[in-house]
Amino acid sequence: MSDFLAAQDSAGHEHAQPRSDQNRSLWGDVRYELMRNPVFWVSSVLVLVILSMAFAPQLWAETSPTARGACRLENARVEPSAAHPFGYTNAGCDMWSSLVYGTGKSVIVAILVTIGTVIVGVTLGTVAGYVGGFADTVISRVTDIFFGLPFILGALVFLAIFPDRNVWTLTAVLTMFGWTSLTRVMRGSVISTKQKDYVDAARALGATNFFIIRKHILANSIAPVIVLATIGLGAYISAEATLTFLGVGYQRPTVSWGLLVAEGQNLALAGFWHLLVLPCAFIVVTVLSFILLGDALRDALDPRAR
Amino acid sequence: MSADMTETEQVTEDTGDDVVLEVRDVKKHFPLTRGIVFKRTVGHVQAVDGVTLQLERGETLGVVGESGCGKSTFGRLLMGLERPTAGSIKLLGEEMAGLDARGLRRMRRNIQIVLQDPYSSLDPRMTVGDIVGEPYDVHTDVVPKQDRRKAVQDLLDVVGLNPEHINRYPHQFSGGQRQRIGIARALALRPKILVCDEPVSALDVSVQAQVVNLLERLQDELGLSYVFIAHDLSVVRHISDRIAVMYLGKVVEIGDEMEIYEHPTHPYTQALLSAVPVPDPRLRGHRDHIVLEGDVPSPANPPSGCRFRTRCWKAEDVCAKEEPQLVVRGPSGHLSACHFAEERDVIHAIDIPTSAADDDGSGDPSPGSVAPGPTA
Amino acid sequence: MSEILTETERRSNKSPLSGVSFDGSAPLLEVEDLEVEFHTRDGIAHAVNNVSFTLREGETLGILGESGCGKSVTAQAIMGILDTPPAKVTGGQVRYRGVDLLQLEEKTRRHIRANKIAIIFQDALSSLNPVFTVGWQLGELYRKHAGASRAQAKSKAVELLDLVGIPGAPARINSFPHQFSGGMRQRVMIAMALALEPDIIIADEPTTALDVTVQAQVMTLLSDLQREMRLGLILITHDMGVVADVADKICVMYAGHAVERADVYEIYERPAHPYTKALLESIPRVDQKGQDLTVIKGLPPALVDPPPGCSFHPRCAFARDRCTTDEPPLYEVPGNRLSACHYWEEVLES
Ligand SMILES: Nc1ncnc2c1ncn2[C@@H]1O[C@H](COP(=O)(O)OP(=O)(O)O)[C@@H](O)[C@H]1O
Ligand SMILES: Nc1ncnc2c1ncn2[C@@H]1O[C@H](COP(=O)(O)OP(=O)(O)O)[C@@H](O)[C@H]1O
Ligand code: SF4
């Protein structure tokens, strides 16, 4: 480096000052934007509540509806009262604790499916977008085919094959039908990142493809995937409920929102409105929270908004 | 120097020690494809089509031409960012085409690139320190890990940035400063050659001089050779020792700065030079104005013979039939690819009565040059 | 040209200009103390401050300055096409033949905008409608504004394309904008601007996106037409070479201020403002070799937070203490020129 040091003494170059003094990375900017957005605060508080219900239901309700003696048939379908504002389920369990303890089953599937689709989507999307050529053609066509399959029908068919259905079967089937949109988004995002000059500059330095993907492509392409995956989390919660409702999801004695809705469907018309409305409201609020959170992220991540 | 330069151009057999880069008949044809599932090639874009030239140690070679003439593709070929369709590129005497991945990586330390767009050439999610230090992540043996920060700060200082700004992000800098960051990154591996693809085109006028002067200073201090690609002929003249004029993938004229600017012989060079505006209103109507008709034809389907003939006012039948070779033509003795190569001074004011010099070159004394210009 | 009088407005038959009396002896366009602000998240950006100039028939005024100095905003304020908000014209007058356009109703302004003052933008592709043919877009102007029939409009369109030197005009009117090259599109833009025979054309960086050879074609065309039709032309550019070739007088802008105004010959020979002088010395010339390029240190200021005093002082080679506190007025310089520098005499002499 000695000749470099020698080169410094050159007269007359003053140090140009950067424009802004705040030292913020792009992610720092995103955080700043999020902090200023009330939608983000509302939705993320709701999401935190939902997640804590999923993973620590005992914080929200004392007894699990599956605990011995928790449900009594004499309480069946008792309507909301001051002592039990959510009333009782058809089986005579406390509705509030059923909903709280049902959260886990719904949310865990959604989280697993999101992890699964993100892994598949980011991997395939990156390969298709970065490698291009034949790999891209194959991946894109397969994606198109899966994208064309009717989601609910396909899921019904597959799930009907499995005799006993649990978290894993649901996750597998939802992932199988859910990876396509993330793959497409990631592919498009990677293609546009790949054309950036800094990728050329890295190639000119002799960087390997793996290095470029790791250092440049992933970080600069992931934003739309994060947004879509967040919104997807909400969508998978309602997908689980839908499939369970249709009879191919969770089975009793598991407690899940979909099962509660299925149960309440018939009885609501008989006058027990809370059996249907309360689980539906939980699902709607949850889905909405994730969609709003996704929207807030999109606004913060979109450089055009600035 | 110019005399034996042309010697070596023609007799490319023996290469002196001073030649750092030797390009011979290099071509890059991009396939034009149709169809999505079953791609078929329906033609080729002849982006670079047979370029031969050399670069000497410490020299600046300017490459000029209209957009779409293949200048950037040529630069990318030199960098190994594109594989040539044909031809040879020798870097410091070593053939690039024959190298495996490791060899290529090693050779890359000798040649680096500065890109045009100061916005897309820096990763927005990395700090300046990470960007300038990236070469050391790729070539881990150059600087030991504990010395990297210091090395990066030295580089920032060399290009006139405050070394304390190592933790800032690119969007906190202006265009000119970002270009300096790009230059620092390119210098990190201490290359012998820098390919600059329109390094100042995207900058404000008052900032261009800062970067041009920086490049000149670095050349003096580090003994760099430059391939300076630009469409601004004024900047190219200022910085270059020799200039290659490209048209539709071919070099149509090459020579030292005096030969190209004061004694151009190719009609395309003459037209380009005469179109460059000069910031001096007194020259109004006293300059030789050659107004070319139309635009550059598509490189997917270039004209036969001389590629410039469709816009050339001198063209005759032979131009369509026979491709003019790049050989020494005219008294100044530099290479030109025109059947009717003839010197014409286009950048200096011609002192003739204002009335006669209205819009075209009708006052031009050189015989055979018909005044062109389609305008009313 | 995008705004066009609606059918009803034309039918209502009362000329939108009724009640407006132009003074034929007044200059074509007088801009006086124009001020434009932008309300942004970071504060108020003073994009145009006290800018004044006059344009007469057959005259070409060059507005010169770096990007972000307020050239386009000035042009848009004259045209009345600023987006308000965020922009706000906070002061000054824009007089067309003695009538202050800023005081007119929107309807009247739109009429003047279509018929008297036209603008050409740098990016022709985005100023043309991609889904209509070029001929249709040209003809539309005649149908809407002059009430021409389809056939008349079509023949007018051909005539115009011919005028701007597009070869094979009768066939080309059926092409879409993207089927033209950059230079040809800029010719189409010029044709659109000329369609309703305006008195003034504002060309905002018309050749910045073009190659030099094509730039030469377009500039030759523009100045030929300007001379023939005795148009007032405002040529906005950052290229000192382009204006030197065609302008009669120059207005140099820096950070939203008009810092120097003078006849083109004088300003290039003996600039009276340090910024103009530094710019001229910092650009290489194609007809010279071995010049030392003078570097203008630093960057143009942010318009939200301009430096106190003279906004050029942090970069100025002539600056003294006074420059950091007193904002220089436009001093009158002999030879009918103006310079916003306290030390203009020194600059002239250096
Ligand atoms: N990757 C590519 N694929 C196909 N055509 C290309 C590619 N890169 C460049 N070209 C074409 O090659 C020609 C030369 O381009 P380029 O080298 O960028 O010219 P310049 O830098 O002189 O403007 C252009 O016509 C361009 O469209
Ligand atoms: N839409 C806008 N919002 C906020 N500020 C703007 C907007 N448009 C222009 N400005 C401000 O006005 C200044 C002048 O812009 P402009 O006239 O476009 O510059 P130029 O001289 O390059 O044409 C800019 O530096 C910017 O601060
Ligand atoms: S060879 Fe012919 S067509 Fe080509 S430049 Fe010379 S005269 Fe013109």
Ligand SMILES: [Mg+2]
């Ligand atoms: Mg290029």
Ligand SMILES: [Mg+2]
């Ligand atoms: Mg502008």
